[in-house]
Structure formats: C-alpha cells, structure tokens
Amino acid sequence: MTNPKEITIAQPAPRRLPCSRCGTEFGCDLSGNCWCAEETAKLPMPVKGEDCLCRECLRKAAVRSPDGAQA
Secondary structure, three states: OOOHHHOOOOOOOOEEEEOOOOOOEEEEOOOOOOHHHHOOOOOOOOOOOOOOOOHHHHHHHHHHOHHHOOO
8 A cells, every 4th residue: 555645746847938028948837936936026917919928028028117117
C-alpha cells in the first residue's frame, strides 16, 4: 500500500509564450507564482487579442500608462 505522505504531485511546467508586444519568449507559471507578481507595476488585464507581456514590455507599458503608475 502507498503511504499518502510519500505521494508527490507534479507541478505543471511554466508555459512558454511569446510577448504580445515584442515576441520575446518567456515563462508564465500558471500556479499563480508568476514573475509578474513581483513587479511593482500593476496594469489592467491585457486588451482583447493580447496575452501576457515580457518583463521589459510590462515595465515600458507601466511608464506610459496612467493606470500602471509605479508604486
């Protein structure tokens, strides 16, 4: 019989996707521990047809956006 304490659940691998703005490939962790959560810039959700942005494009967008003011 298997000991429940010895069972490990595999975490899904971060998805690889291209930045919607520059095309740079980066990882996005679907478990909620994504690198973007560490950023001080908080922007609205992507516009229709746009997915996540890479770190550099997110920072550039925050500088240009009144809603994404750096904290």
